[in-house]
Structures are given as structure tokens and as C-alpha cells.
């Protein structure tokens with residue numbers, strides 16, 4: 581079974597950046613095969629990984645909604661599975677799945693069930709599955725992602741960000757045993773950030789595992805649309821992420 585690592589937190593806090601630093605760490609240290617899952621409806625993990633995505637899982641499932649779309653002689657189940665297989669983006673370093681926007685109103689239980697089974701089968705072929713989540717943890721609560729071994733709750737260096745991490749913690753508690761280990765990371769920190777935020781951090785109830793300092797080259801890479809994968813090994817954020825992951829036992 582693969583190890584599941586996920587990030588979650590408020591918008592703009594640095595989730596996707598940290599997810600890409602996790603992936604960079606796993607690949608550079610030859611820890612095994614990696615499947616990246618972009619489970620944030622506002623998907624952009626592919627961009628920081630430098631991978632091109634043609635269709636999302638939601639778009640593909642949408643195409644199977646119309647009964648007339650199912651080819652003659654094919655069952656709907658086989659058709660949906662066939663469509664799901666088209667969603668995997670493969671590269672030399674890792675593979676990527678993009679969930680896309682959540683489906684609209686109405687019950688979508690049947691394709692979701694198939695998606696859950698498909699993801700489980702697919703995930704079993706990898707050593708690590710790294711999931712970029714939105715704050716609502718929808719895919720974990722709907723069990724399309726069965727469980728998480730390490731959940732990194734990401735906050736930026738602001739009181740509002742940390743309070744929002746506390747709300748993610750409440751949600752995680754309501755998920756019971758689906759999340760094995762939950763750790764807090766503060767990103768974009770400056771020298772005094774952790775001292776200034778100490779009380780807010782304690783109030784979240786989540787163990788702080790470390791921080792990723794504000795790093796000018798991440799901002800520059802982002803401005804220029806460059807893949808964060810190509811950040812140099814001596815980069816401050818790359819090293820901070822490495823330290824955190826080793827400390828977490830990954």
C-alpha cells in the first residue's frame with residue numbers, strides 16, 4: 581500500500597508550493613514512485629510541477645453523464661473506467677491526476693464510487709501518493725482518498741492563516757481515524773514570525789513541525805511561470821522542506 585501525504589489549508593498559504601517541495605524531496609532522494617493528486621478545485625499543481633494537463637477527472641465524468649455518450653455494446657461502468665484511465669498524466673519523474681471542480685448539485689454517488697475504486701487500484705502501483713487539498717478536505721471526507729498518513733496543515737505567517745489552520749484541525753477531528761498524523765507548517769516566515777505567532781499556534785491544537793521561510797526565488801520562479809521543481813538544491817525553502825520531512829519520518 582502506498583504512503584499518503586497530503587497538504588491542506590486556507591487559500592494562498594503555500595499548499596501547492598509545499599506539495600511540490602515534498603515531491604521534489606521524494607524524487608531526489610529516490611524514495612520510490614510518486615503519484616501526485618491535485619484535489620484542489622483551483623488546480624495549479626501541474627504548473628509548479630511543469631506538467632501539462634489536458635482533462636480533469638470531473639470533466640471526464642461529466643462526459644459520461646449523458647446516457648447517449650455510452651458506446652453501443654459497452655456497459656456504463658466499463659465506459660466510466662475507460663474515461664478515468666484517460667485522466668492520468670505520465671512523466672519520467674512522476675504521474676499526476678487532477679480532480680477538477682466538484683460536481684454540481686444532485687447525487688453523483690455512482691461515478692464517485694467508481695472513482696474511489698479506480699484511485700485505490702491506481703494508487704497501489706506507487707510508493708507515495710501526494711495530495712494537494714483544499715481547506716474543506718472534500719475528497720478525504722467523501723473517501724475518494726481513503727486515508728492520509730501525514731497531513732500537513734499549511735498556514736502563512738499571519739494570525740488569520742493560523743486561525744484558519746485551527747479550523748482545518750476541527751474538521752480533521754471530525755474525520756476520525758482517516759488522518760493518522762497531523763502537523764502544522766508555517767510558510768513565508770520572517771525572522772520573528774514564529775515568536776510573534778506563538779500563542780495563536782498553540783491555540784490551534786496542532787503540533788508545529790517547522791516553517792518554510794519567505795524565499796525570494798520562489799516568488800521569482802512564480803512570476804516567471806517556472807516549475808518549482810527546478811529550484812536549486814541549496815535553496816532555503818527546499819532545505820526547510822527537507823528538514824521538515826525528515827523530522828516527520830518521511
Ligand SMILES: Nc1ncnc2c1ncn2[C@@H]1O[C@H](COP(=O)(O)OP(=O)(O)OP(=O)(O)O)[C@@H](O)[C@H]1O
Pocket residue numbers: 589590591592593594595596597598620622767768769792793794795796798799802817
Ligand atoms: N516560502 C515561500 N516564499 C515566498 N513565496 C512563497 C512561499 N511559499 C509560497 N509562496 C508564494 O505564495 C503564493 C501562494 O502559494 P501557493 O500557490 O503555493 O499557495 P496555495 O495555498 O496552493 O494557494 P491556492 O489556495 O491558490 O491554491 C504564490 O505566489 C507562491 O509563490
Ligand SMILES: [Mg+2]
Pocket residue numbers: 595596597620622624625712
Ligand atoms: Mg494551490
